[in-house]
Amino acid sequence: MFEAVLEEIRKADTIIIHRHKAPDGDAIGSQVGLMHLLLDNFPHKKIRIVGEPASRFSFIAGKGMDIVSDSEYENALAIILDSADTALISDDRYRLAKRTVRLDHHIFSSQIADVEVIDTSYESCAGLVTEFAIECGLKVSSKAATALFTGIVTDSGRFRFDSTTSDTFRRTAFLLKSGIDTNFVYINLYMTDIETLRIKAKLIMKIRFTGNKVAYYYVSKEELGDLGISVHNAARGYVNTMADLLGVRIWVAFTENPETGKVECELRSSDVNINPIAVKYGGGGHEKASGAIVADKDTAMAMLDDLDRLLEP
């Protein structure tokens, strides 16, 4: 499955690794993991990682991202990870590279690179990079394993999402043999700061329930100003504050956008398909996680009624 990828790597003296913008644990985990794999197995090649800083995942990135000049791309191979679309790729200079490779686990939309391995059966891109190491018989250091492990753990929702398979565990077991301080990884993943905790506390106080126990909070534009966070953050970043509540199968974050006056809705569920409701209101997403932007509070409340009706006994 990876012959062509290995061939491209063998031919290149300089390899520059890209991943998507606003990086999550899988973007950084697969990027840093692949960097270590290549450094350890091809010690004479120049290996670079690029993109905006790893922010909260800098605990796996270590030294941080590299500064790469345009001229370095001339004879380089650019490897693009975890990115379904060109607009998502952090640092679009991958276009300057002589050759390009892409490894991804998102649904294929269009060809981006010369050589592509796209497989949606993988829970994470880090899992795909791990399979590459297994298939090619590469040696895997503890640093490489730790980064890849973090990617698998975060993109599988701590081995909880439906995308988790027996292969996920097989690859994870393989990585664990290289020595991973899993406590170090989990301490860093679960770490929170007091500001975030205080915002959560304020949002928790706003949680209300419909008749059939859909949990929700509604943040007006004035309240959003008081919280000091972005619309996007209030809606997507905190919606799962309501997850795992006893007796709650659907939960929704409503946030007024102070600029547009519209209401951003983030819908989540533990086992009910809420996607058709998001679609009805012009949104979309997945069965258990969807979103929509509606015109006003009345429309948002109509959506809430529809969600409540899904749970009608």
Ligand SMILES: [Mn+2]
């Ligand atoms: Mn991913």
